[in-house]
Amino acid sequence: MAGIGFEIRRILKRDSFLNLFEAYGLAGIISSGPWVLSVLGVMLIGIISFSLRVSDTQIVQFLVSVTYLMAVSLTLSGLFQHVFTRWVADRLYAKRSDLILPNLMGLIWLTTLLSLGLGLVAMVLFFDGTSVLYRLLMLANFVVLCNLWPVTIFLSSMKSYRRIVVVFALGYATAVVGAILLSEFGLEGLLTGLLLGHSLLFFSFFYTIIRQYPGDYFIRFDFTRRRQIFPALILTGLLFNAAVWADKFIFWFHPDTSQPIIASLRASVIYDLPIFLAYLSIIPGMAVFLVRMETDFAEAYERFYNAVREGDTLERINRFRDQMVIVARNGIYEIFKVQGLTVIVIFLWSEEILAAIGISPLYLPLFHIDLVAVSIQLLLLAIQNVLFYLDARGINVTLCALFFFGNILFTFISIELGASFYGYGFAAATLLAALTGLWLLSRKFDKLEYETFMLQGR
Amino acid sequence: MMLTKQPGAPKADIALLLEGTYPFIRGGVSSWVHQVITGLPEYTFALIFLGGDPKHYGKQQYTLPDNVTHLECHYLMDIQAVGKPRPRRGNKAAFETQRCLHAQFKASADVPPDILHKVFADLGQKEGISRDDFLYSEESWEMIDENYRKYCTEPSFVDYFWSVRIMHSPLFQLAEVARKMPPVRMLHSISTGYAGLLGAIASEQRGIPLALSEHGIYTKERKIDLSQADWIHDPTDLVSGTLNEQLGYIRRLWIRFFEALGRLAYQQADPIVSLYQGNKARQLQDGAPEDRTCIIPNGIDPARFDAARQARPETIPRVLGLVGRVVPIKDIKTFIRAMRSVSEVIPDVEGWIVGPEDEDEAYVRECKELVASLDLTERVKFLGFQNVNDILPNLGLMVLTSISEALPLVILEAHAAGLPCLATDVGACRELLEGGSDEDRALGVSGVVVPIADPEATAREAVRLLSNPDQWRKAQQAGLERVQRFYTLDSMFTAYRSIYQKGLNN
Numbered sequence: 001m002a003g004i005g006f007e008i009r010r011i012l013k014r015d016s017f018l019n020l021f022e023a024y025g026l027a028g029i030i031s032s033g034p035w036v037l038s039v040l041g042v043m044l045i046g047i048i049s050f051s052l053r054v055s056d057t058q059i060v061q062f063l064v065s066v067t068y069l070m071a072v073s074l075t076l077s078g079l080f081q082h083v084f085t086r087w088v089a090d091r092l093y094a095k096r097s098d099l100i101l102p103n104l105m106g107l108i109w110l111t112t113l114l115s116l117g118l119g120l121v122a123m124v125l126f127f128d129g130t131s132v133l134y135r136l137l138m139l140a141n142f143v144v145l146c147n148l149w150p151v152t153i154f155l156s157s158m159k160s161y162r163r164i165v166v167v168f169a170l171g172y173a174t175a176v177v178g179a180i181l182l183s184e185f186g187l188e189g190l191l192t193g194l195l196l197g198h199s200l201l202f203f204s205f206f207y208t209i210i211r212q213y214p215g216d217y218f219i220r221f222d223f224t225r226r227r228q229i230f231p232a233l234i235l236t237g238l239l240f241n242a243a244v245w246a247d248k249f250i251f252w253f254h255p256d257t258s259q260p261i262i263a264s265l266r267a268s269v270i271y272d273l274p275i276f277l278a279y280l281s282i283i284p285g286m287a288v289f290l291v292r293m294e295t296d297f298a299e300a301y302e303r304f305y306n307a308v309r310e311g312d313t314l315e316r317i318n319r320f321r322d323q324m325v326i327v328a329r330n331g332i333y334e335i336f337k338v339q340g341l342t343v344i345v346i347f348l349w350s351e352e353i354l355a356a357i358g359i360s361p362l363y364l365p366l367f368h369i370d371l372v373a374v375s376i377q378l379l380l381l382a383i384q385n386v387l388f389y390l391d392a393r394g395i396n397v398t399l400c401a402l403f404f405f406g407n408i409l410f411t412f413i414s415i416e417l418g419a420s421f422y423g424y425g426f427a428a429a430t431l432l433a434a435l436t437g438l439w440l441l442s443r444k445f446d447k448l449e450y451e452t453f454m455l456q457g458r
Numbered sequence: 459m460m461l462t463k464q465p466g467a468p469k470a471d472i473a474l475l476l477e478g479t480y481p482f483i484r485g486g487v488s489s490w491v492h493q494v495i496t497g498l499p500e501y502t503f504a505l506i507f508l509g510g511d512p513k514h515y516g517k518q519q520y521t522l523p524d525n526v527t528h529l530e531c532h533y534l535m536d537i538q539a540v541g542k543p544r545p546r547r548g549n550k551a552a553f554e555t556q557r558c559l560h561a562q563f564k565a566s567a568d569v570p571p572d573i574l575h576k577v578f579a580d581l582g583q584k585e586g587i588s589r590d591d592f593l594y595s596e597e598s599w600e601m602i603d604e605n606y607r608k609y610c611t612e613p614s615f616v617d618y619f620w621s622v623r624i625m626h627s628p629l630f631q632l633a634e635v636a637r638k639m640p641p642v643r644m645l646h647s648i649s650t651g652y653a654g655l656l657g658a659i660a661s662e663q664r665g666i667p668l669a670l671s672e673h674g675i676y677t678k679e680r681k682i683d684l685s686q687a688d689w690i691h692d693p694t695d696l697v698s699g700t701l702n703e704q705l706g707y708i709r710r711l712w713i714r715f716f717e718a719l720g721r722l723a724y725q726q727a728d729p730i731v732s733l734y735q736g737n738k739a740r741q742l743q744d745g746a747p748e749d750r751t752c753i754i755p756n757g758i759d760p761a762r763f764d765a766a767r768q769a770r771p772e773t774i775p776r777v778l779g780l781v782g783r784v785v786p787i788k789d790i791k792t793f794i795r796a797m798r799s800v801s802e803v804i805p806d807v808e809g810w811i812v813g814p815e816d817e818d819e820a821y822v823r824e825c826k827e828l829v830a831s832l833d834l835t836e837r838v839k840f841l842g843f844q845n846v847n848d849i850l851p852n853l854g855l856m857v858l859t860s861i862s863e864a865l866p867l868v869i870l871e872a873h874a875a876g877l878p879c880l881a882t883d884v885g886a887c888r889e890l891l892e893g894g895s896d897e898d899r900a901l902g903v904s905g906v907v908v909p910i911a912d913p914e915a916t917a918r919e920a921v922r923l924l925s926n927p928d929q930w931r932k933a934q935q936a937g938l939e940r941v942q943r944f945y946t947l948d949s950m951f952t953a954y955r956s957i958y959q960k961g962l963n964n
Contacts, residue, residue, distance in 0.1 A: 311614030314606050447545075450599040453619055455543040 009295050026161055027294075028287030029168060036283060039276050041172045041197065042066045045179045045190060047357065052180065058187045064267040065138060065187075066194065067276075071245045073145035076115060078241030080107060082388070083233040085153050087223045101215035103223045107150055108206075110221075115146035126264035137191040144195060148202045154209050163208060171201035232393040239400035240384075243433075244377070246404060247411040247426040248272065254415055257422075271422060274363045277353075278370035281346050285339035285378045292331035293385055300324040301389050308452055317449060325445050328386050332438075335382050339375040346371055366423045373427035376434050383437035387444065395440045403433035469640035470504035470527045471962060473660075477508045477653035481520040481529070486864070487673050488520065490756060491648060496523045497951040501958055504528035504642055506635065508652050511535040532635050534628035534652060548595025552580045552587045556601065563718040566745065568725055578659045582633035589630040593623065612707040621690075621708050625715050628652060636660040644669070644961040647723065650676040651716060654723030661726050667961040670727035671754070674864055675740045680716040684709050721745045729957060733865040734886030735894060753894075755886070756865050757950040760942050762847075763874035767938075769851035770876055774930055777808045778920060779853035781846060781868045782860070784815045784822045789882075791828055792859040792913050798832045799917030804924065809838040812849055850875040854924055860884055861910050869905075870945050873937030878930060879905035880920055890940070898944055904937030 011023040042063065049059050084107055091099050119139040127135050155164055175197020182189030222228060251257045251268035258268040304320040306312075312320075346353065350367055354360070380403065387396050406429035414425035444451075474480075480491040495503055503526050509515050512533040522529065555576045562569045569577075580586025592598050602622055610618050632652060636659040645668040647657035654670060661668035684690070690708050705713075724730055724746040731754050732738040738751050778797065782788045790811060797809040815822045822840075829838045841849070846868075856872035856879040863885035870890070872879050881887040888907050893899035906919040923930055 308616060311616045313613045314603065314615040317615060447596075449603075450596055451545070453602075453616075454594050454596075454599045455545060457543055 008291055012291075012295070024284075024287045024291060026165065027290040028283050029165055036279055036286070039070075039279050041175050042194070043276070043357075044172075044176055045193065048176065048180055049183055049190060050358075052183045054183050054186055054190065058190075060267070060269075061187050061262040062190045064261040064265055064272075065191065066141075067248075067267070067272065068265055069138065069141050069145055071248065072118075073115070073142055074149060075238065075241040075245060076118070077111060077146050077149040078237035078239075079234055080111070080150055081153065081237040081241075083229050083231075083237065084150060084223055086233055086388075087229055088153070090228070098214050098216060099220065099222055101210060101213040102217040102220035104150070104154075104209065104213075105219040106221040107223060108147055109219060110224075111146050111150060112143055115143045119143060128263060130263050131188065133188050134191070137188055137195060141191060141195050141198065144198045144202055148198055148205075151202060151205045151209065155205070164205075167201060167204045167208075171197045171204070173197075174200050230393055232397050236384075236393070236396045236400050239397070239404045243400060243404035243407050243429070246407040247429070248275070250408065250411045250415070251422075257415060270363070270419075271366070273359055274367040275370045275374070275423070275426075277357070277359075278367060278374045281342055281371055282339065282374050282378045284342045285335050285375065288335050288338045289331070289378065289382050289385075292327075292334060293382070296327045297324070297331055297386065297389070300327040314449075321445070321448050328441075328445075331386075332379065332382055335379060339378055343371045343375055365420065369423035369427050373423065373430050376427065376430040380430055380434040380437055383434060383441055387437070387441060390444055390448065392440075392444050395437075395444065399433050399437050399440070402436055403429055406432045467641065468643050470502040470642050472501055472644045472646050472958060473504040473506055473639060473642040475506050475508070475645060475647040475653040475657050477649050477651055478510065479648065480507075481505065481518045481522060482507065482509070482515040482531075484519050486867070487648060490673065492520050492523075493947065494951075494954055495526060497947060498955060498958065499523070499525050501525065501962075502527045504640060505530070506639060506653075506656065507531040508632075508635075508656065509533045528640055530635075530639075532631065534631055543594050544590075546591065546595045548591045548597030549580075549586060550597055552576075552591075553597040553601055555580065556587070560605070563714070563721070566721075568745070569722070574662060574722075574725070578633070578636075578662050581659070582630040582637075589627070592626060592630065610707055617708055618711075621711060625712065629655070632656050633659060636663060642666070644958065646671065646958075647727070648673070650720035650723040651680070652719065654727070655719045658722045658726035667964055668723075668727045669729060669731070669957050669961060670723055671731040672737060672741065673733060675732075675737055675744075677713075677716050677720040677744055678740060681713050684712045684716075717744065731957075734889050736885060736889075737864070754950060754953040755945055756867060756870075757945045757947040758867060758870045758874060758941065759947050760874040760938075763850070763871060763876075766847045766850040766875040771851070774924060774927060775852055775854040776804055776806055776924060777810060777852055777854050778857050779810045779812060779849060779855070780857050780859065781812045781849070781872075782858070783813045783817050784811060784825060784840070785818045786821055787860060787862055788813075789859040789861050789911060790821075790825050792911050792916060793857055794825060794828050794832065794834065794838055795913035796857075796859070796916035796920065797834055797838050799914060800920050801834065801837050803917075803921045807837060807924075809834075810841055810849070810853070811838065812841045812844050812846070814843045815840065846871060847875075850877055853877055855880055855920055856905075857916070857920065858882060858887065859910075859916065863887060865890070870941050873904055873941040873945075876934050876938055878923060878933035878937055880916065880923065881905065881907060882910040883907045884910060890945075893940065894944070898940065901939050901943075902932060902936040904933050904940055 008023045008027060011019050011026070046059055046063050049062070050056075054062075087103070088100055091097065091103075116139070119142045123135045123139055127138070175194050177193070178196040179190045179193025182192050185192070248268075248271070251271040252266045254268075257271060258266045261267045300320070300323050304317070304324050307317045307320050347368060350364060350371075351361055354363060354367065380399070384396050384399060387399075407426060409425075410428040411425035414421040414423070414428075417424075474491065474495075476491065479485065480488040505522075505526060505528065507529065509531060510533065512535075515531075555573060558573050559569060559577050562573070582588060587598075602619060605622075606615060606618050612618065632655055636656055639660055644666055645657045645661050647653045647668065647670050649672060650670065654676070657668045657670065660666070685705055687709070690706065690712070721744065724741070724744065728750045730741055730746045730751045732741055732751065733755050734753060738753055741751055742748055778793075778800065780788070780790065780793050784790055793809065793811070797807070800807050800809075811825075826840065829835060850872065853872075854877075856868065856877050858866060858868065858879065858881035860866070860882055861884065863882075865886040866881070869879045869881060869887065873890075879891060881891060889898075891905040891907055892903050893901055906923060908915040908919055923933070
């Protein structure tokens with residue numbers, strides 16, 4: 001996914017503070033992607049709606065419905081996230097970019113069918129007592145979201161980054177404006193607004209991709225061939241997203257911490273708001289992460305593997321390995337610093353922030369631990385990304401499994417321990433996975449030459 | 459193939475270890491092997507054939523004599539599907555032994571028997587160094603890493619890495635071949651190289667004698683192949699100083715590898731047989747212990763040429779014959795150029811080039827053009843492949859202008875047919891024409907030796923012999939005597955019979 005790397009490097013070369021700001025801003029938007037931005041968008045819709053004619057119940061129902069849409073669609077498309085990204089990278093390496101578009105089309109078809117099927121079943125089973133329109137809108141939103149995520153894989157490969165920024169702005173403006181205009185229709189109106197916004201995003205990005213990639217076929221399913229894919233990556237994507245949502249689901253369905261909101265959907269008001277708010281805090285760290293990964297680390301990585309492939313001396317191969325380690329370490333430090341600073345600043349102002357949004361100060365301790373937890377999750381993401389570069393698929397599956405099962409276990413324990421420990425389960429799980437990740441990454445780097453040469457073709 | 463009648467019962471007296479020759483490829487070595495097997499019917503033979511790529515070997519070229527009781531073929535380039543790479547530690551002690559072994563190779567010293575025993579016992583075994591250990595273990599990586607840093611003078615690590623891998627992987631297959639080989643009482647390898655190593659392993663592990671016969675010198679031939687091989691990339695380094703440095707490190711690595719294989723075979727074999735003095739000297743230089751070397755030349759059956767000798771006319775025919783394939787190594791052009799000078803002195807002289815012309819068509823064309831341009835079309839004739847017995851009576855002199863030969867049977871055949879020879883100073887030619895031992899030398903010269911690629915000397919000596927019937931007849935007599943005394947099939951069989959007897963009695 002070199003596109004964005006080149007752009008950022010180009011911007012950074014101009015070497016002024018404004019350009020630095022531009023580069024990190026761009027990186028922030030692209031890396032955080034629709035996920036963090038939709039949290040923002042959805043909250044915005046929620047907040048604005050408070051001042052409109054929509055009843056509080058309906059706003060809560062809207063927020064909870066959207067949260068479920070996000071959780072399930074992200075987990076579902078997690079199935080393809082890494083495996084497809086890797087497949088695309090391999091095809092680009094093999095200079096078969098003509099295969100990418102037809103296969104993206106194939107992936108979208110597959111996702112559409114899968115999400116439509118699952119969505120229909122869910123609509124029938126879990127949504128008794130809601131309007132047909134609500135159900136249809138939920139279904140439509142679900143399908144669109146499931147399709148939006150795979151398309152965002154391509155964001156960082158796009159050269160026209162200004163277009164991305166504009167599309168994001170337009171998409172969320174449409175969602176917010178649409179929701180407000182349709183707010184007189186209540187819950188259904190808000191969902192329609194969101195559907196319009198996300199559809200605009202999806203189709204615009206898809207259009208851009210179609211313009212950018214050549215293709216002689218309409219649709220192909222090469223990415224489902226066993227010989228071209230790595231099953232471990234399917235598991236990684238699924239487990240990571242499931243892990244991110246595991247504690248939330250537990251809180252939603254644990255009788256002590258949740259209440260029914262709409263049909264079978266339950267929510268945990270005490271738990272949800274702080275954590276979604278906390279997710280917004282990772283935007284700066286995400287930006288640093290993308291810039292470091294796509295520029296310095298990608299370069300160091302290329303240097304190392306070129307040295308390996310093109311017959312350099314072992315001394316130089318070792319040296320490039322060491323440089324790669326340093327760059328990875330610096331990148332992680334830098335994310336740590338920027339994210340740490342962000343967390344401290346938000347800590348200082350957290351009371352004011354919660355007050356401004358109208359959340360009770362009772363949530364403060366939970367908000368604090370959530371801030372720490374999502375920051376560690378970001379570190380985990382960075383570590384996993386380095387591991388993806390090094391093709392350590394096994395380690396990544398292990399980490400995701402650790403994160404997933406750790407989150408389930410620790411969350412249950414935290415619920416047992418009582419309200420003041422809420423959030424600590426999730427934090428402990430991220431910490432466990434991140435520390436294990438650091439240890440395994442360092443071991444991986446130690447044996448990198450051995451594994452690169454002796455175990456090739458593994 | 460037949461099953462052994464009882465466990466442990468020898469399947470054959472002697473296992474012949476054959477690398478890329480009999481019974482799949484025709485040629486000098488293969489016909490020699492066939493002669494030995496048929497000439498010693500009292501022994502049974504098991505054939506262990508080692509080839510490179512199975513695609514290079516067609517169907518069997520020889521009908522196996524009845525005393526061959528077993529044939530097995532192994533292809534060293536036939537990379538079997540190896541399991542998926544998995545990380546493993548590797549056996550520290552076994553790799554330590556390997557370090558000792560390689561240190562001995564580097565010092566060109568003999569390997570102490572206890573180390574050799576452990577190396578062979580470890581090779582390809584789970585408890586030692588299995589193929590997977592070699593390919594995937596950390597110990598193996600450490601050794602590659604270490605040796606590259608210490609010795610490799612070429613920049614590309616990846617080339618070094620793959621050379622080491624490709625070089626060593628047939629060894630694991632050889633170890634398995636050695637273990638699974640049917641029980642025999644003695645081993646006889648027809649070259650060093652992989653076959654020689656197989657012999658060394660099997661002989662060391664089973665405690666049975668190993669005889670080694672070398673026709674060419676394997677290590678030297680490999681050296682020539684390797685210095686020309688274009689699958690090895692040399693670094694384009696224009697500032698290299700010595701000649702040794704000009705030959706890239708990877709090439710030298712390969713050469714040293716085959717030298718080491720040769721050394722292991724020499725260390726284990728008794729006797730180490732060569733065809734003539736020159737090759738024996740080469741063996742000694744490559745590390746063969748002198749007390750175990752001996753010379754057993756190839757032989758012919760002189761009686762087969764009695765008719766040709768009796769068909770010889772009274773006068774010496776003014777015809778120079780060159781019997782051999784029309785290929786550059788035979789240096790036909792020197793023969794043609796020499797014919798030019800000879801025809802200046804003896805105008806009615808003729809030059810016959812007798813041999814197949816299908817191997818190197820470009821070279822054949824060049825030769826024919828040279829004949830035309832020297833205005834020799836009347837004098838020099840290309841006869842193609844002919845029955846040598848029909849040709850020999852009509853020749854006045856057998857000429858060999860080759861730039862490389864081992865022990866050319868043509869000279870023996872010519873001598874048996876009463877024909878003196880003129881040959882270049884390569885291989886065994888001087889021994890064949892002037893005598894090897896003192897006793898042999900006392901017979902007198904049976905021809906003339908000239909330097910390679912020297913048409914003038916060739917012409918001068920040819921004219922001298924042809925125009926001096928006394929000298930010619932003396933040479934004829936000496937040649938006939940020499941062949942009958944030292945170069946008969948029977949004397950060769952007797953020599954090998956005694957080697958086998960000695961080996962089997964132990």
